[in-house]
Amino acid sequence: MLNITRFGLLLTACLLLSGCAESNYTWGWHIVSPFDARGQTNLQFLMNGVFSTISVALVSITCSVILGLLVALPSLSKNKPLLFLSRIYVEVFRAVPMLVLILWVYYGVPVLTGLQLSVFFAGVIALALCDSAFEAEIFRAGLQSIEDGQREAADALGLSYGDKLRFIILPQAVRRVLPPLGNQFVYMLKASSLLSVIGYSELTRRANELVVVEYRPLEIYTLLVLEYLVLILLASWCVRKLEHRLARSDRTATR
């Protein structure tokens, strides 16, 4: 963890220095400096976007995990029509670029339904739908990795289908898919930057807006890179903590 942080900071420093050396660019860090009145206001404006970024990513990942699980569940059964539907769902939403779906939901759905969606809501729908295809694949792999013997033991004990899922299969599957689910959350944090195009006021949108006012793209986007770096390193760290905690309470297969 520490090593990654150190490496990231070093890399950024190198980039900045090489930038200085190769051009006569005069840095204007004062526009985002905490020691300057205008810098302070700008900085605050930029940083406040972090709440929007986190909240939209959290809501989206929650929806997409639930959707993904529902789409993956038929893989446990031999129900052909359900399996086919789930296959189609995954293929379709995996094929559509996220940005395209964002635009389609935000500008298209109101025309179709007459319903005006807020940018937040439209963003959540688009991100969750796109991501759920990948979540479904993750869950499918996780569910199928549970040995047949576990299902048979649950059946032999007379457990109902719901109990078998709730007490035997899902707890084991979730433990196994937690690392890839964590990755998806990190990915979602980054993907939320795409919502800047429909005007959702998260980190990237705010940076864009400030660039238009201040004409300092290098400084502002560099700060944006650092913001994402810190945010995502923190998120990865939390995910790893969670994995460790589950790993400690978990015991691997009996054989």
Add this chain to the structure above:
Amino acid sequence: MTPTQPASPDAVVRLSDVQKFYGDYAALRDINLDVQAGEKVIICGPSGSGKSTLIRCLNRLEVHDGGKIVVDGVEMDGDTKNLATIRSEVGMVFQQFNLFPHMTVLDNLILAPMRVRKCTRDEAKDIAMSLLERVRIPEQADKYPSQLSGGQQQRVAIARALCMKPRILLFDEPTSALDPEMISEVLDVMAELASEGMTMICVTHEMGFARKVADTMVFMDKGQIVEKAPTEQFFNTPQSPRTQIFLDQILSH
């Protein structure tokens, strides 16, 4: 070849003309078998002879394709209600134990009584602890399966099956995945259960155990019951040449 069954009204398990196919391959052909309450039946035979398939049909882990299976007076068909009834009366012990690795031993035992039998946690715990005493590992209740030896895990699996107070216990090669030095501790527990009057149907290659415990021996080959006989007769005067060859092979060393 298949011996005809004398009609016995009080059989707890009755199979008549049971068939099972995997594609074109006949895994079970014309199986007729009656098991009385309290009877210990041991099924043996070469691998691929259909012994496991037969035993797994009895609680519908495998679905038979023809004939009739009646367990404890309930016919096994597509009806889920019948299936639930049968499964709660029939316990099963697997070759690979199939304990739930993410639960403690105690939780493995109390899950089904609480969810299926609707016992309270305390009731289920009382049953579970008394059964763990019976299989002689009450001190392992709070451990996870992976912390136990193979023999201990299989004894937990037996206790888990007993927790549902089944009328019939099925064993599918319960000692085949065990290290040799752990086989006897599992067989001892099984012999004890047998002496207490449990109806048992067991697939095993442990012929010493079979001789000691079984009332009836069944020899299967190529999906058919070749010979069914009382234990003494089966070992001393086997009728079918195939049974003789099998016994010679398995008992010669």
